Amino acid sequence: MSSDLPSPPGDGPDLTDADYDYAADDVAEPGLVADLEDLVDGDVRFDTYSKQLYATDASAYRRTPIGVVLPRHTDDVAAVMSYCAAEGIPVLPRGGGTSLAGQTVNEAVVLDFTRYMDGIHEVDPDAREATVDAGAVVEAVNEAAAPHGLKFGPDPAWRDKSAVGGAIGNNSTGSHSLKYGKTDAYVEEVEVVLADGSVETFGEVAVETMRAEADPDGELLERIYAELVRIVDEEADAVTERYPDMKRNVSGYNLDVLVDEARGEWADQGIGAGGTGEPGTVNLARLLCGSEGTLGIVTEATVSLVEVPETKAVALLTYDSLNEAMDDVAPILEHDPAAVEVMDDTLLDLARQTTEFGDVVGLLPDGTDSVLLVEFYAEDDDEGREKVADLVADRCPGTDTVVEPTADRVDTDEPIRARAAMEAHDADERATFWKMRKSGLPILLGRTSDAKHISFIEDCAVPPEHLSEYVEGFQELLEEVGTFASFYAHAGPGVLHVRPLVDTKSLEGMEQLERIAEGATDLVVEYGGSVSGEHGDGRARTQWNRKLYGDDLWNVFRDLKAAFDPDWLLNPGNVCGDHSLTEHLRFDPEYAFDAGFDPELHWDNENGFRGMAELCHGCGGCRGGQSTTGGVMCPTFRAADEEIQSTRGRANLLRGAMSGELPADPFSEEFADEVLDLCIGCKGCKRNCPSGVDMAKLKAEVAHERHEREGASLRDRLFANINLVSRVGSALAPLSNWATKLPGSGVVAEKALGIAAERDLPAFRRTTLRDWYEARGGSAVSEADADRIAVLVPDTYTNYNHPEAGKAAVRVLEAAGVRVELADVEDTGRPAHSMGFLDTARERTAAAVDDLAPRVDEGRDVVVVEPSEAVMLQSDLLDFHDTAAAAAVAANSYGVLEYVDAFRLDEAMDLAGDGSLTYHGHCHQKATKKDHHAVGVLRRAGYAVDPLDSTCCGMAGSFGYEAEHYSMSTAIASILYDQVDASPGETVVAPGASCRSQLGDREGAGEEPPHPVEKLAAALA
């Protein structure tokens, strides 16, 4: 053993975090910032907000960085590294920050590659390679490769939010690792900045070349070569002996790959494994895989690509116990599946509770405890069906299959354990099974209690033949410490995700944490497994590497680290440093939270407002792009590409300000401007965040308290009282409209009120919907003739600005035999709510309940044309009023096409829609899962409809009219405009008034698009 470093902890003198002598106080930040600003073209951010934003990732840890640099090119990275090397300052490269073990939080200068260094330089279909920047999103690489029928092999679940540099750092992989292996099998070459700031290209190199250039006393690269040659010469047998004999191991450094390559054994490792296969040649790019930013900083990578499989087929096998399912994994693997995923009873129960998957889980036989989802890749559909039939014939004989099993099928001769089998072949059915497999986790992660399902031993791996004993031992361990966990995910390669419920804010929880981690490590060591089969070492698992690999290999790791990074400046503490499981947790017994006010709204979750403010677990799901991730969340991140504009950024800053981590007053003007102001309240996070973080509701509370303390601007009050303003505007129309069109009126509006000069305010209509309705003598359907009676709310926008949509609603409903009465109430409280005037909103919602509840009591339904107002009555109302009357109104309120769909009213209409429509739904209706109704109705009416998977339009009520928000609003709109341009629909339709206004500003749009109910009315024969 050649280590000159101090002995490992416990055997000798204590090690520091690493062997650097940096401490935050030693760095004169102003000088540091000025120096870095001089050195780099990118952004240098050392303010407290930026540091708080990068203090957490998707793990349970928190560590404030020294500062953040957003490099623009390799020279920036090299400049930062050389400067920091000279000053002894640690550096941490970061991608999407979606790591689960804490490897992207450190006291270091963080380099965020995702802002500027995210380009895809080349996809070469002939060489089947892509050359990309380290910050390129993995799924964006897939998008670029898709036209050639290619993709990046590994499929980490969060590939649409994480970067290639991060995949290299963690050696990432996913559900189909049985076929594709890990990232290391695909990284051919990297450009890397080493610890002294030098830039090198790492790829294939002969061991003899390294030997010739090696010099233990020479330059950095010569010292690295010397250590690598020594490991190949002296440690190869120890590596082979001590590394777990399984592909899913990402703990420690990739020394097994190094020695296998040197022996010429690597190319046999599985699909995708590149390399020459020649003994004596290694690929140093692969050595960086799984090194967690501790050996070098990747700036660019060339990765190999694989063919997208022709077709897939899925079988779902059900079991009476988790152990039986686990015992069945090894024989199933003999059928050569691409994936074998497990779901245990806890997750099945949670999936059963969801409206989306309750029905599917209901199809499983009574008593089903666990299921295995088995996926096959196939050349064509027939082969896929045969593979499923062969599997079922072997593992669940007697079950009918779509085709007969083949004559030469695999017969494992193992006891039969599965109780039933289902199969899925078309894309939608397969997607349903996969979504079901993933559906329970968000519920686990949605706990707002102090105890949370945290990740710290969530990806231990054991050889599949030991899964059953491992699970049994793990369950006993959990019982012993008095908690529980669900077991799910990648059973095929032996990686089970386990997130025990632990409250790290309590001392008991901290003790549980340690006991579980230690016990789980003992179990994986006993069964020849790994403490990390997927997510890496980070802060949670580094300390267990010594137990896993033993002192000798632990010291080899440290020698390797010292050779690459003599001063231990690259992400120090990880892999073989002194990070400890229990230090620097985000929530620990010292953590305290004080919101500083009494919330106005009902919070029916555990821990109320605090529970919601602490809910974001940092997964980075809100950083996904429109084309890669889809959905609504988070439009402001999509427009700005800035962490602070993501839901995660806002949640981290809000929690930080209220827990004292961030020295900021959450009710100050600065905090409002920097953090919450640009949240457009679209509720995308409430819908798409796996934990259901409701930033719009959090923002409403904080804005209200701010109004209470600081007062509110005239503009905010005007928008909150838009109903009153509209009433006056309509009474004075057309004069009021001319006034806004006068030359210079926009400038005046901007100066006096802060309304964007570029915007045309919606025109007021002299004849309102109510005027029209009264003039026609009320409903054309008498009470006696009516099949149903609807109370139509003439909401502000429909009544005063867009009565034609309201008239269309009346026509449509009457055509279905519905009597339409108008509500007295016009203002549902939505405008006041979205401007943060919660007491005003409370009064208005109370008035709405007073008006509508008695009518609902009489059997009438409430119908609203404007989606945000409909959602106000359907759900936000209950945040104000916990009464039976409010609940009755909420349960009986509908958006207009939701109403048509819910009662199949269109079946009573004679409809002949013609043409094609592009449908942009309203984000509030998407958040409440009400958006599909309109599409169904329009299709049945005869239209071809292309529903856009769009985010918010960016107008968001009054947001887009506000001068300081105009640029954000139009940046968000441009995402929608691109989708509309790409859609085949002839006519755009959108139920939201502000969406229509925004879409009307699209170049070439001509005029504002119609409400979908207008197209339905137009289809009436």
Ligand SMILES: Cc1cc2nc3c(=O)[nH]c(=O)nc-3n(C[C@H](O)[C@H](O)[C@H](O)COP(=O)(O)OP(=O)(O)OC[C@H]3O[C@@H](n4cnc5c(N)ncnc54)[C@H](O)[C@@H]3O)c2cc1C
């Ligand atoms: C919900 C969820 C599901 C997940 N599913 C999977 C899964 O299926 N499979 C899986 O493997 N992982 C999974 N992960 C973990 C994580 O998403 C992946 O490991 C991902 O590839 C990390 O990418 P990132 O861009 O977020 O990297 P980061 O988290 O930013 O960084 C990861 C590591 O790489 C280092 N690094 C980043 N950039 C560079 C660079 N340029 N040079 C050198 N080192 C660098 C960092 O220092 C860090 O140590 C999941 C995470 C979440 C939250």
Ligand code: SF4
């Ligand atoms: S807000 Fe939700 S999606 Fe975003 S990081 Fe937090 S938990 Fe993940």
Ligand code: SF4
């Ligand atoms: S409400 Fe919309 S804009 Fe605000 S954080 Fe959530 S997704 Fe982003």
